[in-house]
Amino acid sequence: MVKKSEKRLCYIIMPFSEHAGIDEEEWNSAYKDIFKPAIEGSGLKYRCERSEISAGAFTKEIVENMKNAHLVLADITGLNGNVMWELGVRHALSPRTVMVVREDAFDESMISDLKSYGVHTYKNNGSGITDFKKRIKETLKKIENDPDKSDNPVFDFLKIEDLILSSFERKNTINKLVAFLNELLENLRFIEGIKDGKFKVNKEFVVFKRMKTD
Numbered sequence: 001m002v003k004k005s006e007k008r009l010c011y012i013i014m015p016f017s018e019h020a021g022i023d024e025e026e027w028n029s030a031y032k033d034i035f036k037p038a039i040e041g042s043g044l045k046y047r048c049e050r051s052e053i054s055a056g057a058f059t060k061e062i063v064e065n066m067k068n069a070h071l072v073l074a075d076i077t078g079l080n081g082n083v084m085w086e087l088g089v090r091h092a093l094s095p096r097t098v099m100v101v102r103e104d105a106f107d108e109s110m111i112s113d114l115k116s117y118g119v120h121t122y123k124n125n126g127s128g129i130t131d132f133k134k135r136i137k138e139t140l141k142k143i144e145n146d147p148d149k150s151d152n153p154v155f156d157f158l159k160i161e162d163l164i165l166s167s168f169e170r171k172n173t174i175n176k177l178v179a180f181l182n183e184l185l186e187n188l189r190f191i192e193g194i195k196d197g198k199f200k201v202n203k204e205f206v207v208f209k210r211m212k213t214d
Contacts, residue, residue: 007047010039011069013086014050020078020105026124034122035073035100038133042140046071051086066090071143076119077102079111091152096143098136103128113153 012035017024036048051062066072066089074087076099090097099114103121120139122132143149150156 007045008070009065009068010046010048010071010073011065012036012039012048012050012073012075013083013090014075015078015080015083019080022077022102029124030075030102030122034124034129034132035075038136039071039073039140041133042137044137044140044144046140062086063089063093067093069094070096071140072097074099075101076114077105088154091154095149095151095155096147097151098139100132117151117153 012031014031014035015022015027017027019027031050039046039048049065051065066086072087072090072094074083074090074097076083076087087097087099099117099119100122101119103123106119106121118139120132120135122128150159
């Protein structure tokens with residue numbers, strides 16, 4: 001449970017430098033003027049951090065952030081290599097990932113496997129930003145209501161695997177219980193036989209039976 005004074009991390013992954021015909025200044029503007037206000041202004045107690053290139057264990061830090069962030073927003077505009085790698089890591093570790101793409105680059109930025117999971121488009125203008133903020137807030141509210149809902153193909157696959165494994169474990173447990181019950185019934189039969197004088201109890205007989213009848 002998140003305390004009232006705490007804010008959960010929304011980790012934002014997106015390009016840094018010029019990519020897909022968009023320069024560094026535009027990317028910075030998208031983060032400061034669109035993504036961060038949309039998330040932090042939702043009223044759902046989030047704080048935003050942007051993936052930053054730093055010296056040292058860069059990959060380790062990225063993976064830790066992908067795992068620990070309550071929410072990840074991924075701008076897949078232009079299918080930037082680093083962004084797509086980080087998105088894949090997130091999909092393997094956790095749900096609660098919101099994918100976005102610039103409207104003017106939607107067609108060339110879509111992957112069929114991701115399209116069915118919902119990708120929000122955004123514009124760099126006043127009315128477009130307002131609409132984007134509204135849609136993001138609605139999405140975040142849905143996440144609040146069902147935080148563990150699968151929202152990517154990796155988790156869908158793992159969910160199926162869990163169902164198969166659970167089914168196998170259930171059947172395995174039932175089989176063991178049935179075998180144990182049969183063993184109990186067999187021993188009860190011997191106990192009744194002892195009581196009725198049908199079986200002679202001796203040392204060899206007691207050792208032979210797994211559930212000793214003495």
